[in-house]
Amino acid sequence: DGGITQSPKYLFRKEGQNVTLSCEQNLNHDAMYWYRQDPGQGLRLIYYSQIVNDFQKGDIAEGYSVSREKKESFPLTVTSAQKNPTAFYLCASTRSRESYEQYFGPGTRLTVT
Amino acid sequence: AQRVTQPEKLLSVFKGAPVELKCNYSYSGSPELFWYVQYSRQRLQLLLRHISRESIKGFTADLNKGETSFHLKKPFAQEEDSAMYYCALGHGRVQGAQKLVFGQGTRLTINP
Numbered sequence: 001d002g003g004i005t006q007s008p009k010y011l012f013r014k015e016g017q018n019v020t021l022s023c024e025q026n027l028n029h030d031a032m033y034w035y036r037q038d039p040g041q042g043l044r045l046i047y048y049s050q051i052v053n054d055f056q057k058g059d060i061a062e063g064y065s066v067s068r069e070k071k072e073s074f075p076l077t078v079t080s081a082q083k084n085p086t087a088f089y090l091c092a093s094t095r096s097r098e099s100y101e102q103y104f105g106p107g108t109r110l111t112v113t
Numbered sequence: 114a115q116r117v118t119q120p121e122k123l124l125s126v127f128k129g130a131p132v133e134l135k136c137n138y139s140y141s142g143s144p145e146l147f148w149y150v151q152y153s154r155q156r157l158q159l160l161l162r163h164i165s166r167e168s169i170k171g172f173t174a175d176l177n178k179g180e181t182s183f184h185l186k187k188p189f190a191q192e193e194d195s196a197m198y199y200c201a202l203g204h205g206r207v208q209g210a211q212k213l214v215f216g217q218g219t220r221l222t223i224n225p
Contacts, residue, residue, distance in 0.1 A: 031211070040122060042199060043157075043215040058212075090157065100145055100203045100211045104157040 004105035011110045021076045021108045023091035032074040037088040085112045115140050115204045119216035126190050127224050134185040134219050136200030145203035146183040152196045190223045
């Protein structure tokens with residue numbers, strides 16, 4: 001199914017390595033978001049982007065970086081500076097300026113050992 | 114600061130019984146509140162929003178500004194309602210990008 005795709009579904013990395021998570025959407029949505037989901041903590045906003053070449057830090061941006069070179073793509077890099085990178089990462093997008101409805105991808109589970 | 118609290122991590126009820134998932138929020142502005150749901154092996158998706166005052170899959174939620182609550186209710190639970198439910202607060206729009214704050218989530222299990 002299309003919409004928002006995230007790859008890979010599972011990702012394993014060694015501590016100290018940077019890793020980039022992919023998020024692509026074919027919905028022609030302007031705004032895109034990255035969340036981190038941990039058990040018992042809900043979803044926490046990492047970064048968001050309202051338009052191409054512009055993005056803002058969310059509540060837990062430390063140790064993460066993003067880029068928005070194309071409307072349909074919003075990759076997230078988990079750097080070695082992120083102290084607890086093991087988590088489930090969700091990407092989302094919104095249809096229009098008037099809508100709060102966020103469309104979510106299937107997620108990527110990152111395990112760092 | 115904006116905050117959403119869902120006091121129950123787990124909620125288990127029998128099929129046919131009423132369901133109420135609690136959500137309380139803290140926000141100084143005019144809130145926009147939502148319920149999102151994640152069924153097993155499916156993506157997180159919007160269930161309902163307080164502005165539309167609609168009933169989706171038998172669920173309703175009323176915004177109570179006095180009690181700062183937005184509880185999700187259904188009079189007769191069905192087994193297919195088993196899922197993870199998140200309450201979310203919309204608290205800002207920057208050039209078209211809305212920000213949502215999510216609660217911790219409640220895992221609802223409907224027993225046959």
